[in-house]
Amino acid sequence: MTKKLTFLGIETSCDETAAAVIRENDQGTADILSNVISSQVKEHNKFGGVVPELAARAHLENIEYIIKTAFNKSKISIDQIDGVAATAGPGLIVCLTVGLNIGKSIAAFSDKPFIGVNHLEGHALSPGLINKIQFPYLLLLISGGHTQFVIVKDVDKYEQLGTTIDDALGEAFDKTAKMLAFNYPGGPDIEKFAKLGDENFFQLPKPIINKAGCNLSFAGLKTAVLRETKKINNNVNLKNHMAASFQKTINKILRKKTRIAVEMFLKKTNKKNFQLIVAGGVAANKSIRENILSLSQEMNFNVVFPSLEFCGDNAAMIAWAGIQRYKKNITSELNLTAKSRWPLDKKAPYMKGPGLKL
Ligand code: KG4
Ligand code: ZN
Numbered sequence: 001m002t003k004k005l006t007f008l009g010i011e012t013s014c015d016e017t018a019a020a021v022i023r024e025n026d027q028g029t030a031d032i033l034s035n036v037i038s039s040q041v042k043e044h045n046k047f048g049g050v051v052p053e054l055a056a057r058a059h060l061e062n063i064e065y066i067i068k069t070a071f072n073k074s075k076i077s078i079d080q081i082d083g084v085a086a087t088a089g090p091g092l093i094v095c096l097t098v099g100l101n102i103g104k105s106i107a108a109f110s111d112k113p114f115i116g117v118n119h120l121e122g123h124a125l126s127p128g129l130i131n132k133i134q135f136p137y138l139l140l141l142i143s144g145g146h147t148q149f150v151i152v153k154d155v156d157k158y159e160q161l162g163t164t165i166d167d168a169l170g171e172a173f174d175k176t177a178k179m180l181a182f183n184y185p186g187g188p189d190i191e192k193f194a195k196l197g198d199e200n201f202f203q204l205p206k207p208i209i210n211k212a213g214c215n216l217s218f219a220g221l222k223t224a225v226l227r228e229t230k231k232i233n234n235n236v237n238l239k240n241h242m243a244a245s246f247q248k249t250i251n252k253i254l255r256k257k258t259r260i261a262v263e264m265f266l267k268k269t270n271k272k273n274f275q276l277i278v279a280g281g282v283a284a285n286k287s288i289r290e291n292i293l294s295l296s297q298e299m300n301f302n303v304v305f306p307s308l309e310f311c312g313d314n315a316a317m318i319a320w321a322g323i324q325r326y327k328k329n330i331t332s333e334l335n336l337t338a339k340s341r342w343p344l345d346k347k348a349p350y351m352k353g354p355g356l357k358l
Pocket of ligand 2 (some may be wrong): 035119123143144280312313
């Protein structure tokens, strides 16, 4: 019987300070021995978004306590772990550096292997924490910083099919929520108030819906929301109608683009029985879940959503990605530095900025 690996994971790429201790189990998934998350939501709420310097300071203040708590809860000591994984990018450099440095120090002083993890790979592999997943699968990653369709061929082997050419989907939720004076992060409030509104009240644009394959765009939608919200004047009913109309428009865009991505996946892999994994913070949205689930029934594929606990940023997914990389003998040097940009598919074209042809 091969040894079951136990890893410490550390995540500080944005506004969550997180640490987790997880162990492989006999089912090929993970036992979550601890999964500790300290969210800075309250600190950023008054600014309607993440303020990098404040986030970095909060990580510095919390990280030691969060890691200690993760060890205490897991009833595992440093000498019993097999390695340390910390997020090394993409994200805010000042934030990433906090978790990365402490991860490297723990690995160095305890003489354990160190793995610098791509945050996106953490999300991409996160369903494997709970469900046994078969490669290749199609990933729809929808988070605050990223929106992409990717073929996950194996650990460290990704092919991007499409991405946003401007805002990330979570960003679109957050900016719309800010215009409606809802809380940060905006997704949960938009979802809550959408239930009270009329989704057909506002007619909003669906940018590049009929072009550019499964690439997506939300900037024009945001501008349209801005134009309409100027007329809303804090009217509660109109705000609810806007939340509902926005969410409905997003669902229409996602359904069309997911359909195209599935068709591309089928053509490229010839794999009829496959899974679509929907990961990232926005995957917590129930109306999006229902929408993609109904598309999966129509197009006959399986769809998997990570449990809510693992949809948003967490360190269990970083520890899990670390274990998967370690098993493939991919470890990092201790002089590894944080990266603000780090695409999963290194060959994917950069889809932002002037001169982009669709
Ligand atoms: O994956 P995540 O925790 O952090 C990043 O890596 O970005 O995603 C955070 C994003 C935020 O934009 C937040 O508004 C969005 O996920 N989100 C939601 C919901 N819950 C969180 N968006 C829509 N509906 C939700 N229920
Ligand atoms: Zn994330």
